Amino acid sequence: MYSEKVMDHFQHPRNMGEIEGASGVGTVGNAKCGDIMRIYLDIDENQIIRDVKFKTFGCGAAVATSSMATELVKGKNIQEAMQVTNKAVMEALNGLPPVKVHCSLLAEEAIHAALWDYAQKN
Amino acid sequence: MYSEKVMDHFQHPRNMGEIEGASGVGTVGNAKCGDIMRIYLDIDENQIIRDVKFKTFGCGAAVATSSMATELVKGKNIQEAMQVTNKAVMEALNGLPPVKVHCSLLAEEAIHAALWDYAQKN
Ligand code: FES
Numbered sequence: 001m002y003s004e005k006v007m008d009h010f011q012h013p014r015n016m017g018e019i020e021g022a023s024g025v026g027t028v029g030n031a032k033c034g035d036i037m038r039i040y041l042d043i044d045e046n047q048i049i050r051d052v053k054f055k056t057f058g059c060g061a062a063v064a065t066s067s068m069a070t071e072l073v074k075g076k077n078i079q080e081a082m083q084v085t086n087k088a089v090m091e092a093l094n095g096l097p098p099v100k101v102h103c104s105l106l107a108e109e110a111i112h113a114a115l116w117d118y119a120q121k122n
Numbered sequence: 123m124y125s126e127k128v129m130d131h132f133q134h135p136r137n138m139g140e141i142e143g144a145s146g147v148g149t150v151g152n153a154k155c156g157d158i159m160r161i162y163l164d165i166d167e168n169q170i171i172r173d174v175k176f177k178t179f180g181c182g183a184a185v186a187t188s189s190m191a192t193e194l195v196k197g198k199n200i201q202e203a204m205q206v207t208n209k210a211v212m213e214a215l216n217g218l219p220p221v222k223v224h225c226s227l228l229a230e231e232a233i234h235a236a237l238w239d240y241a242q243k244n
Pocket of ligand 1: 155
């Protein structure tokens with residue numbers, strides 16, 4: 001049902017945790033399942049994402065997509081990070097079952113919310 | 123949104139893992155969200171549940187209810203364990219939001235499936 005990459009990122013999530021004094025924080029909720037996701041960004045003076053962490057109450061698919069999404073945006077600048085879509089994350093994971101696509105949207109939305117939070121503060 | 127007990131069992135799940143050569147194993151899926159849950163039971167010659175472990179791809183609510191459910195059935199005999207309902211688990215967790223009740227059913231169903239697996243083997 002789940003690809004090896006999904007199971008790997010679920011069982012060994014990358015960048016799980018918090019960043020104290022983050023440059024931007026985004027929290028989003030999923031109306032369909034009641035899950036929540038929070039992304040923390042540490043952005044340097046050249047607008048490069050130096051570090052990123054996530055926390056979620058969501059399912060395995062939400063954990064795996066967040067883990068992969070944080071890997072994809074780390075080291076990128078803000079414009080590049082804005083272009084990391086849910087589709088790109090799912091492709092990097094070799095796909096997700098259709099019933100789980102809504103879970104994968106949490107990561108994209110939380111990253112956008114965190115970038116927006118950063119933009120408002122700067 | 124979530125009680126302290128739910129957050130505690132989510133962040134520090136009890137009895138997560140597998141039991142090799144378990145006396146009974148139950149695997150169930152949740153049609154509503156596509157998540158899966160597996161419970162392993164180690165049952166002794168007096169039909170007492172000596173040990174119990176769970177694995178899930180489900181969300182935080184599924185993790186918390188399974189963690190609490192395994193604590194409630196551990197040390198009980200088979201008849202007592204059959205009577206540990208989803209309602210009792212939710213009460214022990216000080217409740218769950220309505221949108222998450224379907225997640226909590228996974229633990230009860232997986233325990234019943236594992237007890238049934240044990241019964242068939244003996
Ligand atoms: S959303 Fe699937 S177990 Fe909670």
